[in-house]
Amino acid sequence: MSNVLITGASSGIGLELAKLFAADGNNLVLVARREELLNKIAGELSSEFGVEVDVIAKDLTLEKSSQDIFDQLKNKEIDIVVNNAGFGAVGPFYELDYDRQADMVKLNITALTSLSRLFITRMVERNSGGILNVGSLAGFQPGPYATIYYATKAFVLSFTEGLKEELKNTNIKITCLAPGPTNTEFGEVSGLDRSFLFKFGTMGAKEVAMQGYNGFLKGETVVIPGFSNKLLPLLVRLSPRFLVSRITAKLNRSANND
Numbered sequence: 001m002s003n004v005l006i007t008g009a010s011s012g013i014g015l016e017l018a019k020l021f022a023a024d025g026n027n028l029v030l031v032a033r034r035e036e037l038l039n040k041i042a043g044e045l046s047s048e049f050g051v052e053v054d055v056i057a058k059d060l061t062l063e064k065s066s067q068d069i070f071d072q073l074k075n076k077e078i079d080i081v082v083n084n085a086g087f088g089a090v091g092p093f094y095e096l097d098y099d100r101q102a103d104m105v106k107l108n109i110t111a112l113t114s115l116s117r118l119f120i121t122r123m124v125e126r127n128s129g130g131i132l133n134v135g136s137l138a139g140f141q142p143g144p145y146a147t148i149y150y151a152t153k154a155f156v157l158s159f160t161e162g163l164k165e166e167l168k169n170t171n172i173k174i175t176c177l178a179p180g181p182t183n184t185e186f187g188e189v190s191g192l193d194r195s196f197l198f199k200f201g202t203m204g205a206k207e208v209a210m211q212g213y214n215g216f217l218k219g220e221t222v223v224i225p226g227f228s229n230k231l232l233p234l235l236v237r238l239s240p241r242f243l244v245s246r247i248t249a250k251l252n253r254s255a256n257n258d
């Protein structure tokens with residue numbers, strides 16, 4: 001039994017991961033902004049699985065939010081951190097609201113990095129535990145017209161792979177879950193649900209979470225759910241970078257009907 005901190009646990013992939021960790025008897029700390037929803041989820045998970053579920057309602061784009069969470073949990077040993085909270089936005093970099101894009105960097109990169117740094121010290125001391133970062137297929141290539149989102153996910157992939165190598169001689173599990181289009185609130189929040197990418201087909205959050213969870217338990221470094229999604233990084237590696245950019249631009253621009 002472990003204590004598992006999960007960000008972005010109020011919906012989508014994070015919620016499904018929370019169910020999986022709870023079903024295996026782990027205690028949870030759920031983080032997101034919607035407190036009422038988190039409390040409802042916590043009640044349901046604790047009564048269904050008989051585990052302890054705590055809630056910390058927090059906007060992770062705020063400075064010191066990670067430190068606040070860490071301080072609030074100083075009497076609890078957190079064994080596993082799931083950095084799942086994230087959002088995207090589609091549109092030209094020079095037209096999208098700057099503050100929104102800056103918040104994306106703060107959530108998708110800064111909060112993920114600071115939570116990892118704060119909680120990893122004890123993991124290293126105990127030589128156990130793990131970090132499951134939710135990246136994206138978007139992390140394998142540049143993504144014009146959702147440029148900042150793709151760049152944040154490239155960070156998540158690179159950060160996770162680097163950390164994995166640093167900790168290769170320990171028992172600490174380090175995994176990047178890199179989903180393709182998945183049917184969650186993400187599509188509407190980002191606007192990417194109107195793109196060809198999403199119209200080609202989406203996976204369910206439950207299946208994505210299950211594959212990520214199993215891969216994490218097995219100690220896999222990168223987990224890409226779905227057969228055709230697995231082919232994409234390979235295709236990207238074999239294609240000229242400018243062509244990859246151009247095709248991705250077309251897919252993303254289709255969200256704006258350009």
Ligand SMILES: NC(=O)c1ccc[n+]([C@@H]2O[C@H](COP(=O)([O-])OP(=O)(O)OC[C@H]3O[C@@H](n4cnc5c(N)ncnc54)[C@H](OP(=O)(O)O)[C@@H]3O)[C@@H](O)[C@H]2O)c1
Pocket residue numbers: 007008009010011012013014031032033034035058059060061084085086087088107134135136137178179180181182183184185186187189205
């Ligand atoms: N869906 C996809 O197609 C897809 C594909 C690849 C990767 N991903 C990645 O998967 C992860 C989970 O997304 P999802 O698809 O499950 O979307 P989702 O249903 O929109 O979930 C996002 C979660 O993040 C939380 N969140 C958003 N802003 C936050 C903030 N400022 N502070 C704290 N929590 C915040 C949301 O909760 P509150 O609103 O309550 O704060 C929610 O629980 C993200 O990192 C996303 O980039 C998604």
